[in-house]
Amino acid sequence: MSTLLKATDIVSGYLNRPVLHGVSLELAAGEVLAFIGPNGHGKTTLLRTLSGFVPFRSGEFEFDGQRLEKASVHDRVGAGLVHVPQGDQLFAEMSVEENLLMGSYLLRDGGEINRRLDQVFTLFPKLKDRRGQMANGLSGGERRMVGIGRGLMADAKLLMLDEPSLGLAPLLIEQIYEALGALRAEGRSFLVVEENPSRLLNFADRFSLMDAGHIVWSGNAQEARASSNILKTYLGGH
Ligand SMILES: Nc1ncnc2c1ncn2[C@@H]1O[C@H](COP(=O)(O)OP(=O)(O)OP(=O)(O)O)[C@@H](O)[C@H]1O
Structure with missing residues (x-):
């Protein structure tokens, strides 16, 4: 498999507060890489650094x-690197469809925009029913679908998802991961961040555990299951 993303020794943070202290990662096309670990240890900062919202202080990044x-x-969006932020961050006073269309703002081809919209509606039929509804009236699950759908409208080569299960009931989390699994089966690549990674054991190919801005453990799902310390501390003993 060809390398899609390679980042080496990323150092980044906020003002005088470094958060990432030399993080390196590599992802092949079609692969799913998960960053797990407790909150406040730099997972979101990693996604924000890769997507350009937080500057690199040092390190290299090839995509x-x-x-x-x-x-x-x-x-970076133009290159196919798309960030689906934590908490969805939808435009509250805009409709579902308008929010989705914001994801394809770089595109001028109306036919292609409609094709992508149809793909999102096939994946999340509920959004088709709600296409004219204002985002501020949506349920948490519907908001998450719009957030992911907006990323798909950008025709991402890599979707970076920040806590897609956050705040959702178990059934909805299952639905969201079912949709993500379908995208994965089509060959999409993902970098996904979750605090509680139990949902990811059937989704991610590889895991990296982040602690205080360092990667302290990496392995595949089988190794994650086999590592009792990892399971106990971070996977809730599943
Ligand atoms: N805009 C900001 N300004 C200053 N410090 C920040 C900012 N955003 C995050 N931090 C700090 O950076 C550190 C890492 O936060 P980060 O959000 O990357 O962690 P995380 O593992 O993704 O957790 P979470 O899921 O809660 O976002 C934390 O100590 C946090 O307080």
Whole structure:
């Protein structure tokens, strides 16, 4: 498999507060890499650094053959690197459809936009029924679907998902992961962050455990299951 993303020794943070202290990761096309671990240890900061919202202080970042550590957010989206942020961050006074269309703002081809919209509605039929509804009237699960759908509208080569299960009831989490599994089966690549990673054991190919801005453990799902310390501390003993 070809390498889609390679980042080496990322150091980044906020003002005088470094958060990531030399994080390296590599992801092949079609692969799902998960970052797990307790809150406040840099998982969100990693996604924000890769997507360009937090600058690299040092380190290198190559995505789909392009060096991107100094690129704008806009150029990274254009390269196919799309961030689905924690808490959805929808435009509250805009409809479901308008929110989705914001994801394809770089595209001018109306036919292609409609094709992607149809794909999102096939994946999340509920959104088709709600397409004219304002985002502020949606349920938590519907909001999450719009957030992911907006990422798909950008035709992401890599979707970076920040806590897709956050705040959802177990049944909805299952539905969301079922949809993500369908996208994965089509060959999409994901970088996913979850505090509680039990849902990811059937979704992610590899896991990296982040602690205080360092990767302290990496392995595949089988190794995660086999590692009693990891299971006890981070996977809730499943
Ligand atoms: N905008 C910000 N300004 C200053 N410090 C921040 C900012 N955002 C996050 N931090 C700090 O950076 C550290 C890492 O936070 P980060 O959000 O990356 O962790 P996380 O593992 O993703 O947890 P969470 O899921 O709660 O976001 C924390 O100590 C946090 O307080």
